[in-house]
Amino acid sequence: xxxxTDHLIAAEEALAAAxxxxxxxxxxxxxxDRPRKALEALxxxxxxxxxxxxxxxxxxxxxxxxxxxxxxxxRYAARACGQAAAVAHVITHAPHAKRYAEKAKF
Numbered sequence: 001x002x003x004x005t006d007h008l009i010a011a012e013e014a015l016a017a018a019x020x021x022x023x024x025x026x027x028x029x030x031x032x033d034r035p036r037k038a039l040e041a042l043x044x045x046x047x048x049x050x051x052x053x054x055x056x057x058x059x060x061x062x063x064x065x066x067x068x069x070x071x072x073x074x075r076y077a078a079r080a081c082g083q084a085a086a087v088a089h090v091i092t093h094a095p096h097a098k099r100y101a102e103k104a105k106f
Contacts, residue, residue: 002048007091011046014084014097015039021077021104028074029065035081038062045088052088059085076104 003011018039025035041058044050062082066075083097 003046003088007087008046010091010094011042011084011087014087014094015042015046017098017101018077018080018084021073021080021101024104025065025069025074025077025081028071029069029078032065032068034058034061034065035078038081038085042085042088050088055085055088059083059089073104073106076100080104 018035022035022039025032038055038058038061041050041055045052045055059082062078062085066078066082069075069078077100080097080100083093083100086093087097
């Protein structure tokens with residue numbers, strides 16, 4: 001079953017919030033692409049080119065990247081990416097992506 005319009009809107013908003021702070025993570029952890037891969041997986045899902053389970057795994061990987069970094073703002077940025085990707089699985093992850101993105105900015 002394809003996602004509803006509301007689900008896609010929530011995913012787009014979460015993607016925008018996480019994309020804004022992804023550079024914070026990438027500056028701190030230059031060789032770790034797991035948060036970026038999570039957002040790429042979300043975009044693929046939004047286009048109908050990835051399954052929910054694939055995106056969910058990418059979300060888990062982004063959260064693992066958050067646990068692996070010692071840089072606080074980078075951790076929040078990676079969590080924003082993980083929560084954004086998790087929107088594919090459950091729409092209610094969207095506000096968490098935005099909240100983590102806000103925390104990453106400070």
